[in-house]
Amino acid sequence: MDADGLTNEQTEKVLQFQDLTGIEDMNVCRDVLIRHQWDLEVAFQEQLNIREGRPTMFAASTEVRAPAVINDRFLQQIFSANMPGGRTVSRVPSGPIPRSLTGIISYVINIVFQYFYSTISSICSAFVNFGGGNEPRIVTDPLxxxxxxxxxxxxxxxxxxxxYQGTYAQALNDAKQELRFLLVYLHKDPSKNxxxxxxxxxxxxxxxxxDYxxxxxxxxxxxxxxxxxxxVMQSxxxxxxxLxxxxxxxANRMVIVGRFEGDCTPEELLRRLQAVVAANEVWLSQARADRLERNFTQTLRRQQDEAYQQSLRADEEKERQRQIERDAARQLVEAEERARRDVELRKEEISRQKIxxxxxxxxxxxxxSIDTIAVVFKMPSGMRLERRFRQTDSILDVYRFLFCHPESPDEFEITTNFPKRVLYSKSTLDAGAEGSAHKTLKEVGLKNREVLFVNDLEA
Structure with missing residues (x-):
């Protein structure tokens, strides 16, 4: 068997199929398995059906159409009862060939007469059939x-x-599909023949x-x-x-390659069958090789398509990941840009508020001036800032002074040291304690040269 294109698993299945079926030709085993997609169980079951004479899965319907059969005598090996090994009960004279000249001449004339008589009879029969001597028979139940x-x-x-337990059309289709020889036997009433x-x-x-x-x-x-x-006889x-x-x-056509006419000995029939098979096996071998190559090409193409699809999916996944990364980077840049713009807008807003x-x-x-106190502010930078306020000025006035100072942070709170008190905080205002910001310095109890701490809330 030519193992080219077969994997170790496929070769093992061929050997198992051969052991189960007893088929000697491993090429046949291989072709059957290929046809069944290497399903060993299905292939073996089909082989059992064939041995039992049942139609295979390829000819399950009796409505199947038979492929055309080429009936060209130039392509056929023809064997008749008059050839060596043949025998006949009704026409060929029995007994030894006469040895006298007159007997030999009579013997040859008798054989020639019988040959021409058989030929003329066949021609007349065909002419009668062609002329309508036999009414056409409607095939209603071929199976x-x-x-x-x-x-x-x-x-x-x-x-x-x-x-084979199926119609002629089914048998032809199975033989073509399985790349096997189809032997057709036409039977006639043995009591008269x-x-x-x-x-x-x-x-x-x-x-x-x-067995053969x-x-x-x-x-x-x-x-x-x-x-x-x-x-079938007419065709x-x-x-x-x-017969x-x-x-x-x-050559991809169903052809009659052998014709066996008349009776013959078992040994002669076996020899004739072997001769026809040997002469035409090369065509089936070529068909099997072509089918194997097609199957191999299809398998290779399918594997290539699958590999291409996998590569395509991998490329698509990579592109998707790259797109996600690009989107994430773009979103990050956009977020940073928004934050930067927000900072700039906030700075612009703070600058406007300071103005x-x-x-x-x-x-x-x-x-x-009377009723004035000096307040010392300790800035977050460590700078000490002193400023005079009237005791009637409010804590909000102090906040505005500090807010407009260049050394002041944007968000801050004003506290005393000991005991620690929060005199001003934006969070306090947000919580609804805005009235405390309008208290005067005298009301909050600030003394002259008292130190107030400015704490940066954004630090």
Whole structure:
């Protein structure tokens, strides 16, 4: 077996399938498994169905259409009862060939006469059929015709190869799908055809013939007296019974590659079958190789597509992550820009407020003015600032003075040292204690040269 393109697991399945089915050709085992997507159980079950003669899953419907069959005698190996190994009950003279000149001449004339008589009879029969001598038969139950033939054949000849239990169209489709030889047997009433009875009773009952047909072919048979058998007989041009034809896939067409006419010995039939199979196996091998290559190409393409899709998804995920990072960076920049703008706006607002509040700061009284006190402020920077206020000035006036001073922080509170008291705080104002900011310095109990601490609330 050519193991190219097979994994170790697939090779193991081929070996298991061969052990289960007993099929000698590992290429056949491989093709069956490929057709079933390497499902060993399904492939084995189908093989059991084939051995039991049941139609496989590919021909489950009786409405399946049969592929066209090429019936070209130039492409066929033709074997007849008159060839070596053949035998006939009704036409070929029995006994030894005469040794006298007169006897030999009579013997040859008799054979030639029988040959021309058979040929002319076949031509006349075909002409009669073409001219409408036989009424067309409507095929209403092709599967029923086949099953009736199989039952009748089994009752009369218990030993025989396994017949395919399906219509001719189903058998053709299965053989094409499975890349197997299809052996078609057309049966005729053996009570009126001694050659047919001899062929079925002796040749088809031979164990070597049975084993070879079951192993290498799908065998389909039908009686020509039934509509299904008659239709097949009309399509392949029968000249003599018993008749078997071998059909195989050749250059992607189903072709009749072998024709076996008349009775013959089991050994001769086996030799003829082997000759036809050997001559046409190369076409099936090529078809199997083409199918394997197509399957391998499809598998490779599917793997490449999956790898591409995985790579595409990975690239998309990377791009998504990069986009998230870009969005986060952009949002951070925007937040920083907003914070910067807020700071600038706040500074602008504070500058504007300082300008407005500067006009509200009371003028510093002279040192000799009465009811004045000097207040010492300790700024957050450590700077000490002294300023005189009237005792009637409010804490809010003190806040405005400090707020407008260049060394003052933007947010601050004014407290005493000991005992610690908060004289002014924006949080106090926000809490609704705005009235305390309007208390005078005298009301809050500030003394001359008392030190007040300015605490930076943003530090």
């Amino acid at each position: 029923g015709d086949v099953m009736k033939f199989i039952r009748d054949f089994y009752e009369r000849y218990p030993e025989h190869p396994v017949f 001694p050659d047919v009875d001899s062929f079925c009773r002796e040749t088809l009952a031979d164990r070597s013939v049975i 047909i079951n192993t290498h072919t799908l065998l389909w048979g039908c009686d020509v007296s039934t509509p299904e058998g008659y239709r 392949i041009t029968v000249r003599n019974y018993p 078997m034809i071998m059909i195989s896939l050749r 407005e509040l500067a006009t509200l700061v009371p003028a510093e009284p002279s040192p000799d």
